[in-house]
Amino acid sequence: MLDLGTIDRSNDRPPYRQIADILRAHIDHGRLAPGEQLPSEATLIDHFGVARMTVREAIKELRTEGLVVAQHGKGVFVRSAPPVRRLASDRFARRHRKEGKSAFIAEAEASGHVPGVDQIRVTNEAASPEVAERLRLKPRERVIVRSRRYLADGRPVETATSYIPEAIAKGTPIAEVNTGPGGIYGRIEDAGHELARFTEEVSARMPTPDERKALEIGAGIPVMTLVRTAYDTNGVPVEVCDTVKIAHSFVLEYDVPAQ
Amino acid sequence: MLDLGTIDRSNDRPPYRQIADILRAHIDHGRLAPGEQLPSEATLIDHFGVARMTVREAIKELRTEGLVVAQHGKGVFVRSAPPVRRLASDRFARRHRKEGKSAFIAEAEASGHVPGVDQIRVTNEAASPEVAERLRLKPRERVIVRSRRYLADGRPVETATSYIPEAIAKGTPIAEVNTGPGGIYGRIEDAGHELARFTEEVSARMPTPDERKALEIGAGIPVMTLVRTAYDTNGVPVEVCDTVKIAHSFVLEYDVPAQ
DNA sequence: AAGTGGTCTAGACCACTCC
């Protein structure tokens, strides 16, 4: 049985924070293990002698920190450690494409996860100002937009949207749902644009409601954003890929020369 | 005057979410500009005809998303866009050190911010298992630990903790508070370890209470973590640096060769 | 039906900011 202790009403720290502190300590010390259920609201109300809103505020705090997940009708559970996937900086190495695998598939398999892709949508649109600038296109020039959602072991972990200039994608499977072996990059190289380098811009923030829905995460779980631009051997940008990843599911690795 | 519209009680979406949606839309469309004050709780209660907890839930949602900041006694304000700083992948280029600048100072000045460092602490400790592994030390071998907090325009943006093997740091200013021109890396090179490359591991998560305090951020603001390992020309790891950055204040840029 | 969390109401008192 969990020793919940008591709160101190003369303490400056408000009761709901004290209750959150007590529960957080139990989680941090493993006395409440991942997947385990927290005491119910009713239990906490009785134990600490407070109103329902007070224990709900405490639990809300832990939810915001991403430590626990509430399941309507079942209870509140310590968030189970998700599979963390390390993305090495050589994940776009040509040898992977030569084996007919797209970057995500190759990397997921290498790390022992079952990869998946769904919600593939391909459209032809006018480039937004940001995309046009990165691809060095004139404003509103047309691009092929490919968006999809990636899964690991059946659970969504990342959404990605690629923008390829129409001039490059035209007449290739890039504008089809199925791009064939080696993915988009395979087809871009087939079209005569040998890839030379990528730039990646990484940041992190809280998800928008749409992103929460697509990634099936609650509020309080941050996402990493990664905007990758691919350049061919002539230094021409050939693709921009905008990805949103569940932050705690990824570690990105980069190699940086000292000069 | 802001047109707040009304909520629809027959809608499936609960009132507090509808109110949050309305306010979020005003923020997204710039009708509530950064720094601007939201209508007070009392105003929203009157306008929508709901209880106080309902408007507080709505505002709580926006706070969790990091869109607004509450100031006790003053009001709730749209979060002003923080100075975003782009960290280019050449930020550790030797030429910067030659100019006598540490990476943070050089980069901050280049992006037009007033850099600052405080809370410098230097200790001599036994290496933790993680640090020992990265530095290829025997368990509990001793390392110099340098922790500090970086400021931009007077506001904390990042904490950093460096671990340098005692064997390298001994008898150098690395073990002093003042490391001299070019920072730690300047001294490591002085000691005969020419730097060849770095690896960086990037992830993101919600801050711990300690980190919230050090970075002066509220709950609901995510942090990026960056663990950098520096290697000399012999492939020997000479430093591990563990940094925690306010996520929305940074964009990290990396250059990745296609092979 | 019983137990869980989700949402809402209508109050209360407090602490902080500004004038």
Place this chain on the structure above:
DNA sequence: GAGTGGTCTAGACCACTTC
């Protein structure tokens, strides 16, 4: 003192899960 948000109480009804 007036206005703001911070915290708390004591209820209520609802939706979801499990048996």
